[in-house]
Amino acid sequence: MPHKHLFRDDYSEGAHPRLLEALSKTNTQQEPGYGADSFTHEAEQLIIKKIKQPQARVHFVAGGTLANLTSLSAISKPYESVILTENGHPNVHEAGAVEATGHKLYVVAGVGGKLTPDAIQKVVAEHTDEHMVVPRTAYISQATEMGTVYSKKELQALSKVCRQHKLYLYVDGARIANAIMAEDADHDIDTIAELSDMFFIGGTKNGALFGEAIVIVNPNLQDKFRYHLKQRGALMAKTRAISVQFLEMFKDNLYFDNAKHANQMAQKLAKGIAECGYEFLTVSPTNQIFPILPDSIIEQLQKKYGFYVWVPNVSITGKTSTSAIRLVTSWATSQDAVNEFLSDLKSLGKT
Numbered sequence: 001m002p003h004k005h006l007f008r009d010d011y012s013e014g015a016h017p018r019l020l021e022a023l024s025k026t027n028t029q030q031e032p033g034y035g036a037d038s039f040t041h042e043a044e045q046l047i048i049k050k051i052k053q054p055q056a057r058v059h060f061v062a063g064g065t066l067a068n069l070t071s072l073s074a075i076s077k078p079y080e081s082v083i084l085t086e087n088g089h090p091n092v093h094e095a096g097a098v099e100a101t102g103h104k105l106y107v108v109a110g111v112g113g114k115l116t117p118d119a120i121q122k123v124v125a126e127h128t129d130e131h132m133v134v135p136r137t138a139y140i141s142q143a144t145e146m147g148t149v150y151s152k153k154e155l156q157a158l159s160k161v162c163r164q165h166k167l168y169l170y171v172d173g174a175r176i177a178n179a180i181m182a183e184d185a186d187h188d189i190d191t192i193a194e195l196s197d198m199f200f201i202g203g204t205k206n207g208a209l210f211g212e213a214i215v216i217v218n219p220n221l222q223d224k225f226r227y228h229l230k231q232r233g234a235l236m237a238k239t240r241a242i243s244v245q246f247l248e249m250f251k252d253n254l255y256f257d258n259a260k261h262a263n264q265m266a267q268k269l270a271k272g273i274a275e276c277g278y279e280f281l282t283v284s285p286t287n288q289i290f291p292i293l294p295d296s297i298i299e300q301l302q303k304k305y306g307f308y309v310w311v312p313n314v315s316i317t318g319k320t321s322t323s324a325i326r327l328v329t330s331w332a333t334s335q336d337a338v339n340e341f342l343s344d345l346k347s348l349g350k351t
């Protein structure tokens with residue numbers, strides 16, 4: 001039976017209606033291809049204004065894996081590597097896309113899903129000669145894959161250590177809006193731009209039909225990037241299909257409002273689940289939460305709701321074994337779906 005509600009990811013729906021309207025309105029306007037169109041130019045200018053980095057350049061690509069692999073391969077020499085945590089997306093969920101471009105991913109232990117300056121320093125110190133790779137880039141995602149958010153202070157510390165060791169700081173922003181709109185977030189997108197060399201602004205998970213905006217802040221990394229995109233099949237003849245959407249999302253606050261709603265729905269779920277007495281794998285202020293529930297209850301919930309079991313067998317006490325599940329909300333998650341889930345969880349807890 002199909003699930004009544006999906007909390008599986010943040011791309012279970014199509015696009016925010018305003019983006020479909022924008023695509024429809026601009027549909028027959030004739031424009032040059034490959035990003036030389038007026039929509040792409042305007043979207044780039046809007047983003048540059050928002051991030052307050054006039055020298056930055058913006059490139060639109062179809063998806064997150066493509067953004068990571070084109071960016072990380074473009075900024076690395078053949079013998080250079082990328083440092084990231086064990087749950088960093090390119091390490092676990094991209095079918096080795098970055099490695100397939102010839103670059104070693106150097107995996108370190110994260111703290112709450114976050115990369116630390118100490119870990120970066122240790123990797124740099126361990127790589128001493130030409131028998132090893134040269135660490136060149138620190139990859140982080142904001143928000144992390146554990147739903148956690150780097151504070152401004154943490155970003156500053158990462159940026160400082162990277163600059164000290166001539167490493168680039170690359171920020172995967174598939175959920176950048178969720179991080180910025182988290183309730184106690186202490187920075188805006190311009191802080192991320194200021195502290196990183198390159199990052200991407202995720203559209204796919206935040207209301208776009210598809211598409212991400214790669215922002216190259218560091219001018220030294222901007223030359224010939226379009227060649228890298230073209231060689232990897234990422235330069236779209238109809239780039240306008242992405243940039244029209246970004247234009248719509250950034251012409252007012254729609255991009256951030258979408259994330260605010262997704263976060264609110266996840267936090268409502270988290271509050272209700274905590275009130276039922278359950279714990280969480282991490283404290284996440286964003287749109288991904290990881291409650292730990294008895295397997296018997298998970299089994300019942302799975303009949304009606306779609307979600308992933310993220311960490312099986314978190315603990316086993318007597319006859320009760322528990323697992324961590326992942327619940328993800330989006331710009332389109334309804335209050336009703338959240339209320340229904342909580343009410344079902346409450347009644348299952350009583351049986």
Ligand SMILES: Cc1ncc(COP(=O)(O)O)c(C=O)c1O
Nearest residue numbers: 063064065066089141172174204
């Ligand atoms: C942090 C992060 N980066 C990149 C991606 C890759 O996006 P896609 O699967 O659209 O290529 C994802 C997708 O789940 C993600 O969570």
